Amino acid sequence: MLAAASLTESFEKLGEQLTAEYPGLEVVLSFGPSSGLVEQVLAGAPADVLATADTRTMDNAVAGGAVEGEWEVFARNTLTLAVPAGNPGEVTGLADLAKPELRVAICEPEVPCGAASERLLTAAGVTAAPDTLTTDVKEATSLVSLGEADAALIYRTDAAAEGDAVETIEVPEAEEVVNDYPVAILVHAPNPDGARVVVDAITGESGQAILADAGFLEP
Amino acid sequence: MRVSWSPDRQVNRRLAGRADARVPIGLVIPSVVGLGLLLLPLAGLVARVPWSRLGQILSSPAVLSALRLSLMTAAITTAVCVICGVPLAWLLARTELPGRSLLRGLVTVPLVLPPVIGGVALLVTFGRRGLLGEWLYDTFGISLPFTTTAVVMAQSFVAMPFLVVAVEGALRTADRRFEDVAATLGASGWTTFRRVTLPAVAPGVLAGAVLSWARALGEFGATITFAGTFPGTTRTMPPAAYAAINSGDVQTAIVLSLLMILISVTVLVALRDRWVRTG
Numbered sequence: 303m304l305a306a307a308s309l310t311e312s313f314e315k316l317g318e319q320l321t322a323e324y325p326g327l328e329v330v331l332s333f334g335p336s337s338g339l340v341e342q343v344l345a346g347a348p349a350d351v352l353a354t355a356d357t358r359t360m361d362n363a364v365a366g367g368a369v370e371g372e373w374e375v376f377a378r379n380t381l382t383l384a385v386p387a388g389n390p391g392e393v394t395g396l397a398d399l400a401k402p403e404l405r406v407a408i409c410e411p412e413v414p415c416g417a418a419s420e421r422l423l424t425a426a427g428v429t430a431a432p433d434t435l436t437t438d439v440k441e442a443t444s445l446v447s448l449g450e451a452d453a454a455l456i457y458r459t460d461a462a463a464e465g466d467a468v469e470t471i472e473v474p475e476a477e478e479v480v481n482d483y484p485v486a487i488l489v490h491a492p493n494p495d496g497a498r499v500v501v502d503a504i505t506g507e508s509g510q511a512i513l514a515d516a517g518f519l520e521p
Numbered sequence: 522m523r524v525s526w527s528p529d530r531q532v533n534r535r536l537a538g539r540a541d542a543r544v545p546i547g548l549v550i551p552s553v554v555g556l557g558l559l560l561l562p563l564a565g566l567v568a569r570v571p572w573s574r575l576g577q578i579l580s581s582p583a584v585l586s587a588l589r590l591s592l593m594t595a596a597i598t599t600a601v602c603v604i605c606g607v608p609l610a611w612l613l614a615r616t617e618l619p620g621r622s623l624l625r626g627l628v629t630v631p632l633v634l635p636p637v638i639g640g641v642a643l644l645v646t647f648g649r650r651g652l653l654g655e656w657l658y659d660t661f662g663i664s665l666p667f668t669t670t671a672v673v674m675a676q677s678f679v680a681m682p683f684l685v686v687a688v689e690g691a692l693r694t695a696d697r698r699f700e701d702v703a704a705t706l707g708a709s710g711w712t713t714f715r716r717v718t719l720p721a722v723a724p725g726v727l728a729g730a731v732l733s734w735a736r737a738l739g740e741f742g743a744t745i746t747f748a749g750t751f752p753g754t755t756r757t758m759p760p761a762a763y764a765a766i767n768s769g770d771v772q773t774a775i776v777l778s779l780l781m782i783l784i785s786v787t788v789l790v791a792l793r794d795r796w797v798r799t800g
Contacts, residue, residue: 337767341767405667410768412764434755435756436749437764448645449648
């Protein structure tokens with residue numbers, strides 16, 4: 303199963319639950335940037351399930367013939383402005399991302415968190431001056447929790463998963479930029495029955511409870 | 522008891538002739554598989570090059586800035602490797618330093634270390650919250666991650682051992698009597714090193730420099746971990762190719778790969794004569 307990096311904690315938990323529940327089922331998870339995962343699927347990665355962090359990347363999988371146009375949104379997520387514990391860069395809002403003296407990490411524009419960051423910055427009228435464009439949201443999250451970046455735009459759920467190492471700053475515009483997370487069974491799934499079980503779990507009660515715990519919004 | 526047997530010339534020649542005629546199938550199959558594994562990906566890459574869009578992609582700012590940055594940082598890294606690595610190799614080969622063999626082992630650790638681990642090590646040492654980096658930042662306001670300097674540091678970390686190993690090997694096989702003569706004729710240690718030792722091991726230094734340059738040009742893991750990736754300052758060609766493939770822009774990734782292969786092959790072929798002679 304290939305899943306967006308921001309689903310790491312939730313899907314690992316769900317995977318453990320599923321293997322406990324279905325002894326014959328083996329859930330193998332691989333996380334990465336959604337756009338990269340779609341590339342892997344189109345190149346023939348032997349995966350059963352694909353879960354991405356926005357519908358645009360899933361659309362690309364559909365266009366490439368890897369998904370038969372049937373996907374289901376199972377969660378939604380919004381961005382937040384994350385800073386290291388203690389806020390050493392004294393960041394107060396999105397406008398600070400334009401300051402060249404601050405070390406700013408933003409996701410690569412092609413990956414879902416980067417695309418959402420672009421929309422958010424446009425909505426707020428801010429031209430950010432990033433110092434690095436990270437491959438996925440987890441890389442940006444690590445840079446903030448290590449204190450190497452003064453600020454980063456990451457998902458609320460990723461900031462929450464870091465606990466005390468990361469503080470977040472309220473961004474009013476973030477409510478308007480919402481990512482829908484779709485999941486689909488792949489056309490060439492080696493184990494479509496197992497895939498069905500996993501997708502039902504994600505969209506069902508147990509999965510939704512885990513996702514809500516992590517801070518995802520309901521679909 | 523040891524028995525030595527040396528066939529006469531005629532037998533020898535006959536044996537050679539037979540070896541030519543009958544190549545064991547057990548050797549042929551694995552070598553063909555090996556060759557396929559080494560060469561097919563390169564052929565596949567060339568086959569997928571978007572020739573009609575090649576000029577357009579090559580002249581795109583993303584590719585041009587990555588190319589410029591890669592060539593510049595790899596050149597600086599090679600200079601750093603030669604300036605620091607040759608004296609280091611000399612210390613390891615010519616002095617009776619205590620713990621020298623341990624030191625030699627440690628110097629070659631980056632050769633076997635996954636580069637991304639090297640990047641993590643650099644980040645927790647020279648990062649702004651790192652062991653030395655924190656002091657650098659608090660005292661001088663210097664912050665290394667996300668800078669071109671960090672790219673050169675990451676490249677040097679993985680590339681310098683290649684130069685040290687090559688030069689140390691050359692120093693060990695070089696005839697030390699010339700150095701002894703120079704010393705008895707009154708030359709200082711520095712003069713001996715500069716006028717006698719260095720010219721004697723010059724081919725080894727060149728070989729080591731080429732290896733470090735090639736390694737620096739291809740550096741990815743340590744760079745992306747320690748220096749991050751931003752167009753123009755830290756995004757060299759390998760991270761640019763990685764970013765391209767992750768964004769679904771396979772064509773740009775292929776063009777960048779083709780470019781790297783061309784540059785590497787050109788330099789290796791240009792230096793081949795020297796290379797083979799020193800080999």
